[in-house]
Amino acid sequence: MELHFDLREVATATMVLFAVIDILGSVPIIIGLRKKVGHIQSEKASIVSSIIMVSFLFVGDEILNLIGIDVYSFAVAGAFIIFFLAIEMILGVTLYKEDEPESASIVPIAFPLIAGAGTLTALLSLRAEYHVENIIIAIFVNTIFVYIVLKSSKRIERVLGKNGLNIIRKVFGVILLAIAVKLFAANINELF
Template identity: 75%
Template sequence: MAFDWKEIFTVSMVLFAVIDIMGSIPIIVDLRSKVGHIQSEKASIVAMVIMIAFLFVGEEILKLIGIDTSSFAVAGSFVLFFLALEMILGIRLYKDDDPNTASIVPIAFPLIAGAGTMTTILSLKAEFATINIIIAIIVNVIVVYTVLKSSARIEKALGANGLGVIRKVFGVILLAIAVKLFAANVKQLFI
């Protein structure tokens, strides 16, 4: 498998939905008001390094503990499913501690490169070429950086309703991707 624009677009959309940087704008704005300055460059670069590193060593970690990629992909589809439900229904299933500083933690990890993103990256590795996933990660980091730099302007432009609509639309896309990922990998478990 090699460079493929369609795969890059699909993986970029999946990661965009999972990272949900648009949905995180209220959190980012809140952090900025609490701590003043957010280190957008540092957070973006660290998140990219974490995601790309996990793309390569994540599978080795799975092998070490005896889990195949298909099993992880099926588990990942459940995580994506619940993330999508959170986005669509406006509920919170996963609770995290409120951060008190806006440095690498909590923006790079877990806001950008969190558990959902890591699971998704390994799940996508079962379906897509590694080079396409890396390009999609870079595309998403550029989007994340842009959003972090202009979060206040984006919030003003879209308003709460606009952000809510975007979040729900990407939730539905993520739900469809979760179902597809499950269907594509569940057969491998019974072979």
Template identity: 70%
Template sequence: MSLDFDLKEIVTATMILFAIIDIVGSIPIIIELRKKTGHIQSEKATIVSVVLMILFLFVGDKILDLIGVDVNSFAVAGSFIFLFLAMEMILGVTIFKEEITETTSIVPLAFPLIAGAGTMTTLISLRAEYQLENIIVAIIINSIFVYFVLKASKKIEQILGAVGLNVLRKVFGIILLAIAVKLFATNVGALFN
């Protein structure tokens, strides 16, 4: 089996995944999760999200078919998690309980924040257009960036300060709510067809 690396495909797939993962836009959520749990396991979250993305790239549609769930149902479920996270950010309420310390790096960080329904759906779409090896390189490049953002979240919080962080949290909470609504609206219609 010969590998067919193509720089243009790698760059395009990387940029598409970067926009979908939107780790920079998720900084307020990451900081909020770190505040609740005391720390975030950056390595664990990154590794789990890479494994999920690569696994889904190869067998995602088959796994969903096997358990009787379509991509639209998957996306609607992800939209509910985004909705709850957005409500926490906007209203200052606690929905996710404090005792989730051990699993925070996986849920909601690795999934659905990093490797969520939008990312999974995008990977299935990319697979139809690009070579697998180029998509895998794009996943790895994005994961390296994700890791550095997760590691730097404490410094980012110090730079922004309490007021800046609060404003950013509310703004990104509204953006996250809009993403949840869009993800829900885009996929819910397909569930009834």
């Protein structure tokens, strides 16, 4: 098997996943969970979320084939989801609200907070454009960052403050919006 390592692809995939996972924007949620249930197992949540993402990167394609959807259709649909996530981040509106979890275990942190629907959609959308090995590296880079944020969420909140977190969220929202447009434009022609 020939490896196609490309630093530009790794950087782009890392930025896309970073923006979609939005772990910095989730710091208030993480702090709320920590206050509600006590200790959050950062290591376990990070490892499980990376396993979910890597597994979906490989098995997601087969699942799509099983239900008769090609990767390009999924990428275009993913572009729409990423577009709406970006709109939420930029405008500060909530288009979709999930129920608040009752316990802070693997379920609310690893899934759906880190490896949620947006992340899994982004992974398959990225797979339509980039080599798998570059996406896997991007997943592990993000997992390391997620672990660091989970471990030091209280400190990050103190340093950045609410306004700092909002600014970061909006900047990544704009980046995500541009990525959604690029993803849509790159895959829409394959459908016709």
